[in-house]
Amino acid sequence: MSRGIETKCLHLEEDEGCSSNYGAVSYPIYQTATYAHLGVGKSTGYDYSRLQNPTRKHLEKVVASLENGLDALAFASGMAAITLMMELFHPGDHLIVDADLYGGTIRLFHNVSEKNGITFSSIDCYREDVESYINENTRAIYIETPTNPMMHVTDIEALGKITKKHNLLLIVDNTFLSPYFQNPLDFGADIVVHSGTKYLGGHNDTLAGFLVTNREDISEKFRFLIKTTGAGLAPFDSWLILRGIKTLGIRMERSQQNAAAIANWLKEQNAVTKVIYPGLPTHPGYEIMKKQARGFGAMITFQVKTREFALAILEKVRMIKFAESLGGVETLITYPTTQTHGDVPEEIREKNGITDSTLRLSVGIENVKDLLDELDNVFREIEGELHG
């Protein structure tokens, strides 16, 4: 019987017993670039750390097990992972991608992949007729669910049926929910992408990225590509992400609990014109979330009445940090217009609904009362200044 995910975050079943690594409970950091051979044609299984390193390998096995994948590969960042994944495609290939995606992914597709001859249809996969965009050159569909930052929710299983029917790859960036809350491979995805910098690492201190697949042929291609292009995660950073993953379960639970309280508080504020959190029953993706995820996560996007109000929040927060990124133990507030989505052309940003009064919260694990107190103080102070 398969173990619970909290347990899988801590223990790799195949590595149990204390026969290896002197019984070390924390997996050792193999800080080595190369490996001596026992003789000609005799390898320890490791030859050079660009190809593979024991610490990275251990991390990859843990992440594969969390995502119910056949293989996982660890990269120096989420963008390094996505960049390598794009090497599966050839000039002339066409991809259907979500219009609302992490800004760096949009920048990669339009500034690097297009230069390499790949074309894109950027559409709202959560509500458009995806099948009508498929042509003879279409090779894959790339989505986030929920999307960054507008939190659109796409039915992975429904999309998986379409990709199977047309022999396309379904690629899902699962960063926002982490494997603790959602496993896209179980619903028909072929490849799962993670920015390990976010919830997997969880401490705002390490960059990492992952590709996970349940297909042998794709795993082989990825292994060839990582060896060839060289963006594998370093041993020390692999260890930091392993350490982060140990507490993934309790971090996700607490941040989600805090996020629900904050979403409900935001809803009551006069200055807030919109709260987008998939855990609110009024969110259009709520029922799909309940079907394909075990939780709603801890990311909240909200809109305030004016640009001035949004900027004032960013100026006044103290404990909550005005910073890019998400998924760490510390609560962060982000201004997508100039930060995560600053390089996305204005007309695309506007079409996606990101305005200069849109803010994004990545809720951490602080005492929820302290978070609510800080937000309340900041809001009252701004209202006082605007009306005084």
Ligand SMILES: *Cc1c(COP(=O)(O)O)cnc(C)c1O
């Ligand atoms: C941050 C992020 C990425 C990019 O990951 P890096 O580790 O910053 O390179 C990709 N997708 C999503 C959804 C992200 O939030």
